[in-house]
Amino acid sequence: MKRLILLCIGMFWLMLGVKAQPATHVDWQRDLDSLACWLPRLHYNFFTVRSRADFEKGIENWKHQGNNGLSDLQMALKLQQWIATFGDLHTNLNFVPLLDRNRLLPLGLKWMDDGLYIVTAPVGKEDMLGCRLMELNGTPIEVVADSLGTLFSADNEAVRKSMVPNYLCFVQLLEHFGFVSDGKVMFKLASADGRMQLHELTPGSVNPQNLVSFRPEGVALCYRNARTLFSVHYEAADSLLYIQYNKCWSRELEEEYGNREQASRLPSFAALEDSVFATLRHRPVSRLVWDVRFNGGGNSIPGTRLAEKLADFMHQQDVPPRVYVVLGAATFSSAILNALDFKRLLGACWVGEETSGKPNHLGEVRSFTLPTSGLQVQYSTKYFKNVDEEMNTLVPDVKIPMTFDDFRQGIDPVYEWIKKQ
Incomplete structure (x- = not known):
């Protein structure tokens, strides 16, 4: 139950661990100069929604006004509101250390x-x-x-x-x-x-x-392992293979980025693949579910490769399993790419709710630090174009929202619908 509640609170606990910034004088003129210099230079293309002229005019206005009696937090919040109007959810002034x-x-x-x-x-x-x-x-x-x-x-x-x-x-x-x-x-x-x-x-x-x-009457399968990076569950009674992919990350990726100690504490994506294909080869599977409703992204490559391997496997089967991808409001960034992979390669049916991520989007986030506030500015370094039509979300083929009464009763209406197909 504790794992379930931690998921429900989401980023709340992460934010609790952030210490407030020491009360020091911030030279916002200098920080604005740094923002004006580096954000347009480092960002893939910051001016897809608003123009460079708007940006430069805004910087000058902020410099002219100064902080105008605002606290450092108020100034940072107003700057973030302004940055948000340029339309890239990945690009932000991280004000959380000032809270x-x-x-x-x-x-x-x-x-x-x-x-x-x-x-x-x-x-x-x-x-x-x-x-x-x-x-x-x-x-x-x-x-x-x-x-x-x-x-x-x-x-x-x-x-x-x-x-x-x-x-x-x-x-x-x-x-x-x-x-x-x-x-x-x-x-x-x-x-x-x-x-x-x-x-x-x-x-x-x-x-x-x-x-x-809050203690629900039951806990739906999607919440039982929601704190793990990923998990595999086989439902023999329904011949259903359920893969829950909560983050596009793994032990292998952590090792690739050089953090061996942290990697040892993470699950292996290779082991997940082995489990998936062992089940497909040795047990009856009529439906395969790829659940990314809680997945906010990471690295899309492992999910793409798995979709490619599954496609090769399915092509060799006389009656391949039907494939479903579960989407939700938290589905974002690399998880969007993997949902598109499963649709393109496996003809998957998207089920659930509309996503926060867009099919075409900026990403591959990096950051730089403003010199006097010490606040980080995250920015996008790559543009992912996956569909010809510009869309603000992935719309499920079958929309199945979850209400609080579903949550209270421990029911996942998406899982229940898939079992009946």
């Missing part, structure tokens, strides 16, 4: 098809669990989400569903947009039976020992 981890809301949130739900709450606030978030300090949560969404390039609704829950726990971000003024946050929630509740939370440091987690 104070002692000013967090002790919540874990999960955005399902029917709304934003609370899956982790403080001890003593257990009745918040499983409730839908309706308002924050009297503001509809959709309005709050729209404002937080300006901190990244929201190409589609799935991007917002993936990222907003991570940001909403930081009171400083809510203050930046004017939703919080006195540090206190009042939530209006709707319980499962439709009753409205009001709960006030005060930000502070978060101790996991003082949190309670």
Whole structure:
């Protein structure tokens, strides 16, 4: 169960581990000069949505205004909002080190098809669990989400569903947009039976020992191994081979990048391949599932090679298995490339929900550091063109959303649908 809840909180725990930046003077004029010099030079093409002239004019405006009495965090947030308007989700000014981890809301949130739900709450606030978030300090949560969404390039609704829950726990971000003024946050929630509740939370440091987690009636297969890089499951009763691919990474890739100690703690993709083909050769398989609904990317090459090997294998079979790829809001970057590989090489049926990633997209992210703030700027170094038509998302062939009631009951409607095919 603990693994399930950690997945639901997503980046929340990662952000908890980020220490606040020491209070030092930032020379924003110098940092803006560095941004103006290096971002256009290093980025593959930063000017696909807005022009270089817009960028240069914006830099001059920022330099002319200076920080204008803004704190370093406020300045960084405004710069990130501006960078986001250039349309590359991979390119960001990483403001997270400026956030104070002692000013967090002790919540874990999960955005399902029917709304934003609370899956982790403080001890003593257990009745918040499983409730839908309706308002924050009297503001509809959709309005709050729209404002937080300006901190990244929201190409589609799935991007917002993936990222907003991570940001909403930081009171400083809510203050930046004017939703919080006195540090206190009042939530209006709707319980499962439709009753409205009001709960006030005060930000502070978060101790996991003082949190309670929502406990569903059951745990769907897709959540059981959601914290691992990948896993293989064979369902004999349904002749179904289920491959869950949560990150495009592996022991082999970690070794390739020179980190042998870290590599020893990771699973082997070669072992996954061996398991997949051993099952295909020795057991009846009528359906093969490649689940990338939680996969935010990494390196696409292993997944592509597996799709090629599977295609060779399938061509030798009189009745090859039907292939399904499960998509979701978190499917992004290299996972998009692998979904396209499975469609192109294996004729896979895409099932699930629309993706945050686009089929044609910028990627291969690198970074440089601004000289006085020490903040990193991530940028794209490559453009991946995979389809002729420009699309903002991968649209499933069969759309099957997951509601919170599905999650509560431990049901994966996508898996259940595939079993019936």
